Amino acid sequence: MKCTLIIPAWIPEDIFSQKTAGSQINYWQPLGTLYVAAALQQAGHEVRFLNGAFMTHNEIMQELLKSKPDCIGLYSTTFGWNKARHAAQEIKSNLGDIFIAAGGPFPIAMQEECLRQCAAIDAVVTGEGEFTMVEMLDRLAAGRSMAGVAGVVYRENGEIKKNPPRPLIIDLDALPFPARDLLGDEGRYIPPPATYKRKPVAVIMTSRGCNRKCIYCFQIDKERKSGVRFRSVANVMAEVELCLQQGYREIKFIDDTLAADYDRAMAIAQEIIKRKLDFSWFASACVSQVDEALFKAFKKAGCWAVLLGAESGVQKDLNTIRKGITPAQIKKAVAAGQKAGLTVYTPFLFGIPGQTFADGLKSIAFACELNPDIANFHALTPFPGTELYDNIEKYGTMSKDYTDYTYQGAAFVPFSMTREEIAELRQIAFRRFYGRPSYMLRRLLKLRNLNDVKASIKGLKSLFWILVQRDLFGQDRSG
Numbered sequence: 001m002k003c004t005l006i007i008p009a010w011i012p013e014d015i016f017s018q019k020t021a022g023s024q025i026n027y028w029q030p031l032g033t034l035y036v037a038a039a040l041q042q043a044g045h046e047v048r049f050l051n052g053a054f055m056t057h058n059e060i061m062q063e064l065l066k067s068k069p070d071c072i073g074l075y076s077t078t079f080g081w082n083k084a085r086h087a088a089q090e091i092k093s094n095l096g097d098i099f100i101a102a103g104g105p106f107p108i109a110m111q112e113e114c115l116r117q118c119a120a121i122d123a124v125v126t127g128e129g130e131f132t133m134v135e136m137l138d139r140l141a142a143g144r145s146m147a148g149v150a151g152v153v154y155r156e157n158g159e160i161k162k163n164p165p166r167p168l169i170i171d172l173d174a175l176p177f178p179a180r181d182l183l184g185d186e187g188r189y190i191p192p193p194a195t196y197k198r199k200p201v202a203v204i205m206t207s208r209g210c211n212r213k214c215i216y217c218f219q220i221d222k223e224r225k226s227g228v229r230f231r232s233v234a235n236v237m238a239e240v241e242l243c244l245q246q247g248y249r250e251i252k253f254i255d256d257t258l259a260a261d262y263d264r265a266m267a268i269a270q271e272i273i274k275r276k277l278d279f280s281w282f283a284s285a286c287v288s289q290v291d292e293a294l295f296k297a298f299k300k301a302g303c304w305a306v307l308l309g310a311e312s313g314v315q316k317d318l319n320t321i322r323k324g325i326t327p328a329q330i331k332k333a334v335a336a337g338q339k340a341g342l343t344v345y346t347p348f349l350f351g352i353p354g355q356t357f358a359d360g361l362k363s364i365a366f367a368c369e370l371n372p373d374i375a376n377f378h379a380l381t382p383f384p385g386t387e388l389y390d391n392i393e394k395y396g397t398m399s400k401d402y403t404d405y406t407y408q409g410a411a412f413v414p415f416s417m418t419r420e421e422i423a424e425l426r427q428i429a430f431r432r433f434y435g436r437p438s439y440m441l442r443r444l445l446k447l448r449n450l451n452d453v454k455a456s457i458k459g460l461k462s463l464f465w466i467l468v469q470r471d472l473f474g475q476d477r478s479g
Helices: 031-042 055-066 081-095 104-109 112-117 130-142 232-244 263-275 291-302 315-320 325-338 357-370 418-434 437-445 451-468
Strands: 001-005 046-051 071-075 099-101 123-125 154-158 160-163 202-206 250-253 280-285 303-306 345-348 372-378 394-396 410-412
Touching: 001 031, 001 055, 031 046, 031 071, 031 130, 046 055, 055 081, 071 081, 071 130, 081 099, 081 325, 099 104, 099 130, 104 123, 112 154, 112 160, 123 130, 123 263, 202 232, 232 263, 263 291, 291 303, 291 325, 303 325, 303 437, 315 357, 325 345, 325 357, 345 418, 357 372, 357 418, 372 418, 418 437
Parallel strands: 001 046, 001 071, 071 099, 099 123, 202 250, 250 280, 280 303, 303 345, 345 372
Antiparallel strands: 123 154, 154 160, 394 410
16 A cells, blocks of 8 residues: 655744754654654555655645555644644545544554544554554555554544554564655754764664653653563664665664663673774763763764753752652763763753742752753653643643643643743753853863854854843744
8 A cells, every 4th residue: 555654844933932943953863653664665565754844734735646645644743733633634635535544642642532633533553653554554455444453543433443552562673674765865854953973863762661750751651561672782783784874974872761771782882893883873871870881882882972861950859750860870970971071961851840940940050060061951841641741730730732842832830830930940041051151161162073163153043042032931932
């Protein structure tokens, strides 16, 4: 069958303030969609991919009218749900009785509610999509019902029916590598400025799942019964080498934490060194799982940066979000990363349940004392399917406007703070952290190439607006 996978059209200003979008915009390779595409291709189906990051809605519709697919796979995040609904309605209106299945974080979390909210969508994939989509297309090709297809909520004769969930994929090595050949110009897919060294940039996930229980993090396995499911080191290295053969020069490892299995993380680094592979890379890790020895191995293997989730400098707030770490561990991990020669990124959160404005100021002071190379300051967001969303009445109030769910707008407001205070804390944080003369001098001395200069210019433009426009994060994103 002919299947077209679609990310609905969007623009940076849908997510970021117009004044700071230049330093925040990113175009990640949509790994989940590419995995589904690869599974469909392996099963013999013809697959196309239309990415609304680089196409307007009208351009997507024109392509669909020309290609006339048999089935549509529609991806949606929470903030993109309204656009996904609109796209589904337009597709049905223009292409007739075409089968539309929705997947992605929002449909997985909301399931049958998506069918209630959008009559144009015929089915929702409620878990990992690789095997589910293959079985769905096989059923469509045979003219059979979706009854019994695990991991699907579907519409039949006007009724919404829910099949049992599909078990999580344990043998991740059995999956084909993501279908990056469908991306087109891979040079368009770049992370935010200052978060990569070389282009083009590929994205790789060496594991799935998490055994931690942060209240703001969505996992298909809510109870974390499956823990972290790892790919073998050999399988990971085969994908790395394939990416290098395809011309990629940098890799982002986007596991929740690459160091969930310390020995395996070390083995990956050592294998890169052993094979003498020439690429730069970036990874994320939990501060309680790393040390200087691991970071030195990462550095020797070509890693140039690591993201360490700090979230707060106040233990009470770390306990509330169930982070399972301490400020002392954060300090130790950041120092170890910098000593090993890595660029260290640390995100922080405002709007944590029970957090006061004074607590937020303490986190800002902690961030300045910590002195990572790059810090980011987000608003805590209650994405559907998280502990925070599912038990919102315990923690505070949340916006009913899905376009607020971007880490930028304060979609969640704890009982202990106001929306305006969250916006003010974000602006104070950026101003105090990046406005320090010592920080500016340090960044200036680290400029090594034209890419560094361009990233710094974009960062300075954002800092200018943060300094001169006091309500930057409190106003509409188009402002």
